[in-house]
Amino acid sequence: MVVASVDNLADERSKAQFDVGAMKIVWAGSKHVFDVTDRMARIVASDPEFRKDNRTTLGRKELFKNTLRKMAHVVKRANELRLTEEEASKLRFFVDEPGYLDLHWGMFVPAIKGQGTEEQQEKWLPLASRMEIIGCYAQTELGHGSNVQGLETTATFDPKTDEFIIHSPSLTSYKWWPGGLGKVSTHVVVYARLVSGGQEHGIYGFIVQLRSLDDHTPLPGIIIGDIGTKFGSGAYNTMDNGFVCFNRVRIPRNHMLMRFCQVTREGNVCLSDVPKQMVYGTMVYVRQTIVSDASWALSRAVCIAVRYSAIRRQFGSQDRGIETQVLDYKTQQSRLFPLLASAYAFRFVGEWLKWLYADVTERLQANDFSTLPEAHACTAGLKSLTTSVTADAIEECRKLCGGHGYLCSSGLPELFAVYVPACTYEGDNVVLLLQVARFLVKTVSRLAAGKKPVGTTTYMGNAEHLMQCKSSASSPEDWLKPSVVLEAFEARAFRLAVACARDISKFSTPEAGFAELSIDLVEAAIAHCEVIVVSRFIEKVQQDIPGDGVKEQLQILCFIYALHLIHKHSGEFLSTGCITPEQATLANEQLRTLYGQVRPNAVSLVDAFNYTDHYLGSALGRYDGNVYATLYAQALRDPLNDTVVPDGYEEFIRPVLKQTMRLSRL
């Protein structure tokens, strides 16, 4: 019960067995990225306009207005400092508040770039870059999200006036969810069912002006507003996710984004010669950023939980001496260190996805579409895997902080609430895994036909070996051999995929089989995605990595990542015969040893993320470890503490106490 007066974190830092500075570069990706990131983070952290510690006490209106203020300040600072696009996007990132700028820069501009003709780009992009217009992206409707082909909004060509009529035929056709739509955007890319000459031609994007550029009032025929509060206090409520109903709103013909499909003056619809697959390039890009974001969010939560676990002491004292740091408990380690390892794993697979995007783009330009389905499946799967794990991990980190993790001042509740929709937007995670599974089954069934699998499915080419191999692990140390680990993961994934393909063929139609076996298919898809992450991590730690002890630490994390998955999915590894129960036990033993090895480095491994206290936004995760005084100071700032006697005492507490309600018993 005596509380440590030592600075636990300084002590922890002195124990590090590697060069933290060098690790920071590895984490950032390069010295250049580190420098930009570091500089932007500090600019935000030192600017009082970007304070965020009052967010969770504000009502909706004040909160939203506060965000508008910050967004304007971002624009102002980016301008004053003459930031490059790279810098400005980092600045926005560290402001750490969902707002219309995200959608303007992240969805509206890319939609025009990706789907607009050159002419359209020349017209709209300058307006958008100067922010003379603010745009958003409206695909989802009240009744349709995942099934884009089911969207109800119509865009009917009227040859008389050379216009499209944008119309919402039903309540369920109202656009619903787009960020920035509710209160801010002047323009939107609306996805609608193209109708011309009485015929339907599929879903395309149309630029529609929503609000007057003079006074911001909605244009005629447009009913528009905010869809209401969302999960958490603060969190995503800073964003005006909106709805809009179009009552036969007319737009010029050339407001349809016509890169892939053109509608002529006469109303003829013709596909352009730009191959439709180009669209997937954008998808690969967007999902790659989501995977990167997962590693940021996860590492942030882990940073808070690791530091606090080193500060927090509970039990284990003899004679009322100093207690045990909860980070020393094996249960705490087994819950926390795999998440630390996952943060690094996702960081590296995210970096690799950047390369994949570049590769795909290059190939597309050379009209080579061969790797596209694989790249598409791979990014869909990794989006699903990393966001699901991250969402759960943030909540686990919160629980790892005990009661105090439940306070907003821990930073974790808001981080969770703002992060979780990543499991849903840009593709519901289960729907995405089913897409991956479909691709895997196809890949497997084509093996027989001698078709060589490419990219991340290359390992499946090794079919015969993967079907019959037995793990050679016979000691805990064997589980530190990359080949032993990889083989187990590849064999498990392949056998699950093969079993699915085989079982599907027993049904009357493949579709019926696919539907009935979708639970197994999702498991096979996850197994495949884990192969990707594990093999990218192993690749990474086999490279030269500068910095004292850096490589060794990453190796430890790499094997923690792999072995904790073997434990988590041991049912699959065992039932497919990839490993034996004895080998599973050896892997667990090795895992426990690795926890011990990472323990003295844990605080330094989260220091390597180089997060400012502003970005962390957590009393528990502070760099200096001054947890308790900060919790107290934050509590005192709660509006409820403005007065000692609360508003409402006279009307609602005193009458209870003074029995003026004449209660007999309750």
Added chain:
Amino acid sequence: MVVASVDNLADERSKAQFDVGAMKIVWAGSKHVFDVTDRMARIVASDPEFRKDNRTTLGRKELFKNTLRKMAHVVKRANELRLTEEEASKLRFFVDEPGYLDLHWGMFVPAIKGQGTEEQQEKWLPLASRMEIIGCYAQTELGHGSNVQGLETTATFDPKTDEFIIHSPSLTSYKWWPGGLGKVSTHVVVYARLVSGGQEHGIYGFIVQLRSLDDHTPLPGIIIGDIGTKFGSGAYNTMDNGFVCFNRVRIPRNHMLMRFCQVTREGNVCLSDVPKQMVYGTMVYVRQTIVSDASWALSRAVCIAVRYSAIRRQFGSQDRGIETQVLDYKTQQSRLFPLLASAYAFRFVGEWLKWLYADVTERLQANDFSTLPEAHACTAGLKSLTTSVTADAIEECRKLCGGHGYLCSSGLPELFAVYVPACTYEGDNVVLLLQVARFLVKTVSRLAAGKKPVGTTTYMGNAEHLMQCKSSASSPEDWLKPSVVLEAFEARAFRLAVACARDISKFSTPEAGFAELSIDLVEAAIAHCEVIVVSRFIEKVQQDIPGDGVKEQLQILCFIYALHLIHKHSGEFLSTGCITPEQATLANEQLRTLYGQVRPNAVSLVDAFNYTDHYLGSALGRYDGNVYATLYAQALRDPLNDTVVPDGYEEFIRPVLKQTMRLSRL
């Protein structure tokens, strides 16, 4: 894309294969409980004072005042309607808003009942029942929660004045978390380190007055306030969880709760003849209510997700006809139906715990302490298991609702945020599992000595059989045999516990072994708790249950509950050799069949919870299925929609658009 105009839920209801009315009684526990519950739920639902749909848009102060208003109204209504204690507690339950009444009735009053002498009870209970004083329960400190023995607050006896001096010697000793403390309570039971004659005597409870009964200002020496916002909007922020610092506050000697330990006028400390174990009786009671609450919270989330999944249609249409209800997708079923089954499972194990509590109480009165350790471990484990599963399940239900689940109007975000602390309070779930594990290891090690295990560990008496049995399942149908299922669960749990006990003995000391193997120990503890839930459920469905088809439905749910656990933990079932991979596959096949059987009954199975729309508080979970119009109506009520052009436009949006910030590029 054509949206169904049919009432999907009426259609669903017509498909039910059982008597929903009879199931309602089974769920409630008895006709009497059903009647009371139903009546109270309706009273709350029909009273506009108890509206709760505006909670998530209010700032902290308004929100809190709003709760004070509701609490006063509860007191008033309970009085006017002359409610019994049973009725009043249901009324409070359905008001569904954390507030000081919970702590007053749920912790303060029971603490006095459990730890006060008869004299003390006579003095304080009438004041508390009439609510002339409002009390709360202060154990946790800023620096200590789980480790109660580490509390720092002191209560030093001053024989000169016959008083205790309550003191907070450090910042970390501030009481921190108690509900109702921050702004409302006039009194508190404080847990502090008893010091008399310069000696320490352990932790005891002391009644301390906090605030003036005249004007509600804090008494001298007391610094008190709210600890700040917590997870979620609305949610637990209606509660004034508080901190308090005592600066040598003096209380009369007889304010120490002296049932177990007395301090005499001279300052002598003597244990009373009431056995200390009696305290555990209260713990069993409190945890039993937490398990019940888990089934309520879980069933509520499941009710929302099932109904919405029957309304929501996505994909699967031919020719733009009606799409597939997402409830028909096997992935949706495999995520949702085990949660539905768990809700029923927890309901029944909760009912059984009530019986256990009665049994323990009876034995305690007869000075029979033999079953206490087992009952204590069992309730600790079930508290941990049910709250962890429920917290995760609520979030899963939210995800199952896609994007709309992220809106507060779905009811799920607030339900999650308000529920999750149950994993932490009344014992951190991991700390509790370690206690269970300790008990299991002890039980196993005593088997050799011929000591017969009791209560829920009775099965361990069958040691020899459990160590060598092999499952006889050879067809999917075999997995519907209670004996086959139970044997697998018991064997797995027992073998895990035995392995832990064996491995611990390899360490230099049992403590070292326990610490090092705590990860395995937690898994063994969970396995044991699952034996309890599964066997109680099986017992239940082997009884006579009135009502057409009711028993059949419960049997289906029972096996879904058991078989989904076998799948989830297949690694353990396989590695302990309790089942083979082939048997695991058979269990999965059976599980898929069971999903198909529950599908037509799903909506009716959640109707059986008998929840009002008020209690559900969800646009997605409405009884009438009118989802989309309700989402829209709720959105329109958001404060941001008060004006078309948002507050802040002139200052923060217009300057961006009009380039008055002279941005070049961002």
